[in-house]
Amino acid sequence: MIKNFIKIAIRTLLRHKVNSMINIIGLMVGFSSSILIMNYVYFELSYDNFHKKGDRIYRIAGEGSMPGGKAISISASSGEIPQAVLQQVPEIEKASRVYGWDTEEVTFADKRFISETLVWVDTSFFGIFDFPFLEGNPDIALRDPFTVVLTRKTAQKFFGDTALNQMLNIDGNPYKVTGIIANIPPNSHLKSDMFASFSSVERPEYNVVKSNGISFPQYYLFREGVDPAAVKKKVIGIANNSIDERLGNYGIRMDHSLQPLHRIHLYSDFSFDTSDQGDINKVYIFIALAVFIILIAVMNFINLVTAQSDSRAREISMRKVCGATRRNIVWQFTGESVILALISFSLALVLNELLIIPLASTLDTDMSIVYWNNPWIFLSMVFFAVFTGAISGIYPALYLSRFQPVRVLKGIRHSGKDPHFLRKVLVTMQMSISVFLITSILLIQAQMGYIQQKDPGFNKENVLVFHNLTGKIRNSYKSLKGEMKNLPYVVEVTASQSVPGYDRSVQNLYNEGDDPKSGMIVYENRVQHGYIETMGLHIIKGRDFNPEMATDTGVFILNEIAVKKLGLKNPIGKKVVVWEQSGKVAGVVKDFNFRSFHHEVDPHVFTMYSHNFNRISVRIKPGAANQAVEKLSRIMQEADPFYIADYYFLDQSLERHYRKERQVNHLITSAAILAMLLSMLGLYGLATFTIRKKMKEIAIRKTLGGSPADILMLLFRDLLRWVLIGTLLAWPVAYIFISTWLENFAFRIHIGNYWWIFPAAFVIVLLISILAMLYQTLKATRTNPAEVLTYE
Numbered sequence: 001m002i003k004n005f006i007k008i009a010i011r012t013l014l015r016h017k018v019n020s021m022i023n024i025i026g027l028m029v030g031f032s033s034s035i036l037i038m039n040y041v042y043f044e045l046s047y048d049n050f051h052k053k054g055d056r057i058y059r060i061a062g063e064g065s066m067p068g069g070k071a072i073s074i075s076a077s078s079g080e081i082p083q084a085v086l087q088q089v090p091e092i093e094k095a096s097r098v099y100g101w102d103t104e105e106v107t108f109a110d111k112r113f114i115s116e117t118l119v120w121v122d123t124s125f126f127g128i129f130d131f132p133f134l135e136g137n138p139d140i141a142l143r144d145p146f147t148v149v150l151t152r153k154t155a156q157k158f159f160g161d162t163a164l165n166q167m168l169n170i171d172g173n174p175y176k177v178t179g180i181i182a183n184i185p186p187n188s189h190l191k192s193d194m195f196a197s198f199s200s201v202e203r204p205e206y207n208v209v210k211s212n213g214i215s216f217p218q219y220y221l222f223r224e225g226v227d228p229a230a231v232k233k234k235v236i237g238i239a240n241n242s243i244d245e246r247l248g249n250y251g252i253r254m255d256h257s258l259q260p261l262h263r264i265h266l267y268s269d270f271s272f273d274t275s276d277q278g279d280i281n282k283v284y285i286f287i288a289l290a291v292f293i294i295l296i297a298v299m300n301f302i303n304l305v306t307a308q309s310d311s312r313a314r315e316i317s318m319r320k321v322c323g324a325t326r327r328n329i330v331w332q333f334t335g336e337s338v339i340l341a342l343i344s345f346s347l348a349l350v351l352n353e354l355l356i357i358p359l360a361s362t363l364d365t366d367m368s369i370v371y372w373n374n375p376w377i378f379l380s381m382v383f384f385a386v387f388t389g390a391i392s393g394i395y396p397a398l399y400l401s402r403f404q405p406v407r408v409l410k411g412i413r414h415s416g417k418d419p420h421f422l423r424k425v426l427v428t429m430q431m432s433i434s435v436f437l438i439t440s441i442l443l444i445q446a447q448m449g450y451i452q453q454k455d456p457g458f459n460k461e462n463v464l465v466f467h468n469l470t471g472k473i474r475n476s477y478k479s480l481k482g483e484m485k486n487l488p489y490v491v492e493v494t495a496s497q498s499v500p501g502y503d504r505s506v507q508n509l510y511n512e513g514d515d516p517k518s519g520m521i522v523y524e525n526r527v528q529h530g531y532i533e534t535m536g537l538h539i540i541k542g543r544d545f546n547p548e549m550a551t552d553t554g555v556f557i558l559n560e561i562a563v564k565k566l567g568l569k570n571p572i573g574k575k576v577v578v579w580e581q582s583g584k585v586a587g588v589v590k591d592f593n594f595r596s597f598h599h600e601v602d603p604h605v606f607t608m609y610s611h612n613f614n615r616i617s618v619r620i621k622p623g624a625a626n627q628a629v630e631k632l633s634r635i636m637q638e639a640d641p642f643y644i645a646d647y648y649f650l651d652q653s654l655e656r657h658y659r660k661e662r663q664v665n666h667l668i669t670s671a672a673i674l675a676m677l678l679s680m681l682g683l684y685g686l687a688t689f690t691i692r693k694k695m696k697e698i699a700i701r702k703t704l705g706g707s708p709a710d711i712l713m714l715l716f717r718d719l720l721r722w723v724l725i726g727t728l729l730a731w732p733v734a735y736i737f738i739s740t741w742l743e744n745f746a747f748r749i750h751i752g753n754y755w756w757i758f759p760a761a762f763v764i765v766l767l768i769s770i771l772a773m774l775y776q777t778l779k780a781t782r783t784n785p786a787e788v789l790t791y792e
Contacts, residue, residue: 527606
């Protein structure tokens with residue numbers, strides 16, 4: 001019987017080639033798109049799952065606040081806390097601090113490298129996390145100062161296959177390679193190339209714990225069987241007390257929390273975070289997109305199969321007359337649906353191989369297809385394909401099998417008021433999804449256009465930034481600056497701790513004479529002369545730092561919001577304190593967004609008391625980028641032959657802040673296009689059967705004098721109704737979705753100003769739907785009535 005079912009199914013598919021192709025292509029695209037999207041969702045949800053003790057690992061986080069400023073959240077705390085926790089909380093098995101995350105200067109023999117990310121960690125680090133050791137002993141690898149563990153790719157880059165026990169020079173100090181680990185998986189929130197012993201930077205003559213404040217991410221491994229809530233309470237209490245003892249006199253308060261390892265990637269939204277952040281909301285959006293696409297594909301299938309019921313009604317009736325039961329017919333048509341779904345699924349797997357690399361590039365991730373390495377996932381996908389085929393075919397099967405042979409053979413097809421109610425509901429849902437996606441796309445594009453055109457308060461164009469500077473470069477800065485400024489296409493040169501788009505120091509700011517506890521949180525950027533001009537900032541009161549005035553190392557420049565929060569009506573000359581540095585206000589700059597438009601403008605101060613800078617920025621004349629990069633790089637390398645010119649243009653770097661929005665935008669756009677293509681495909685097939693059924697009616701209307709325009713309106717009347725109802729359902733959902741999404745931006749559009757997008761989405765979907773049906777409808781209006789009515 002099964003063999004007979006398969007044989008009949010294949011014959012039916014071949015007999016109805018156009019319908020079969022539409023169904024196969026629609027389901028193939030639906031399967032491929034939804035599987036690829038869910039592949040990415042699986043990748044995002046799999047972060048840090050490879051750690052065997054992951055359910056017992058927690059990361060500390062804190063929210064710092066001051067009376068005069070808003071809170072700042074950070075996934076780190078003071079480096080003194082772990083030792084106190086280990087002494088006072090026996091339920092903690094291990095703890096490790098992490099420090100660094102910068103690219104460090106690494107030299108070996110005559111070679112210099114700057115691309116490796118280096119962190120300093122405690123000896124217990126590899127006892128907490130499962131990063132497999134290929135060489136060395138994880139228990140003692142980082143026991144001694146000036147030891148380092150490398151990933152395999154980094155070890156091979158430096159030494160080839162003989163890295164163990166070799167010596168590296170890191171930031172001027174010799175480090176011994178004591179271990180080689182496997183490369184860090186792409187789904188790890190901890191990403192580094194080199195892990196050095198924390199004792200290397202916690203020495204009497206050089207102690208980063210004492211010289212740095214809240215700068216240390218730290219991880220705690222709970223013992224098995226303990227009550228997590230009780231242990232968290234103890235650790236948080238110790239951490240809060242530690243910060244209060246150290247920073248309480250400055251008015252800084254920290255409320256700590258412990259974050260489970262498995263929630264770090266998708267549930268972190270900190271002001272400062274060294275880890276690879278994801279977004280659970282983006283995952284939800286991707287899941288919704290996958291569901292939308294597969295829903296439209298399935299709706300198309302159901303509509304097309306039920307639409308062709310008239311052409312198979314006599315076949316079904318003859319089967320019943322010959323003894324077939326309703327159960328036999330249900331199995332036959334459900335089987336045809338499953339076979340078609342499996343064909344589409346197989347083609348989708350081939351398509352996925354072609355699309356995975358472009359998709360990974362669009363989403364800026366290293367994901368790969370996971371189901372080939374996991375048989376359970378693959379079997380689940382096969383089951384999903386079969387289930388989709390069965391669900392898609394079960395209604396048409398029940399619908400077709402209920403035909404009564406006597407009525408069908410007499411030419412009576414249906415009974416009841418509306419035999420095609422489900423078809424209309426499904427088409428309306430398709431239209432609703434399409435309107436929702438197009439409305440969302442247009443509003444997202446409007447927001448992204450708004451933030452790209454909005455003035456950030458500084459000039460980001462034509463600024464070339466050199467970073468990863470060597471000590472020799474820093475010491476030669478004055479002569480370098482003079483040589484650079486002599487170039488005809490260089491406008492200004494400066495050096496600074498940070499540039500717009502990058503983190504900077506967070507300090508306490510208050511008026512001199514006030515209680516430090518009354519201060520506010522302020523972002524500090526330690527700069528050199530020329531910074532204001534190089535970045536195109538606008539002085540609105542007072543003056544810039546003056547190279548002719550040596551005392552300017554003791555003055556500050558504030559932004560407007562900092563002046564406002566300090567309550568200074570005439571700020572120039574007033575004395576303020578930045579942490580423990582006292583000085584006068586020399587100037588006020590217009591507020592600017594040194595972070596992305598997701599954040600409000602925060603208090604900001606420029607200082608010149610420090611010469612420890614990380615970047616050299618050069619403003620060049622428009623159109624001189626290529627020659628400037630070549631010449632300026634040569635000047636830097638002449639100052640230090642070991643320096644590898646590492647640079648970026650500021651405007652291009654700032655775009656990284658909107659990478660996630662662009663990713664979601666690209667995917668929603670692609671999903672909307674796919675949804676519209678699938679809808680058009682389904683409507684084309686539906687129009688074929690619908691118009692074929694109305695050919696006699698059309699012929700009679702033409703015979704009685706009906707014009708082509710009248711006939712077109714008759715055929716498009718139902719379509720207009722479907723699109724209109726779908727639009728009314730989609731608009732409120734799209735409004736709620738975009739309103740929620742816009743809350744991620746401190747600077748955002750007002751949806752009311754873009755009211756026209758909502759009717760525009762309706763018109764777009766209507767026009768595309770008309771185009772999908774146009775060929776068949778025009779063909780019907782041009783048919784000679786005599787050809788249709790020959791046998792009447």
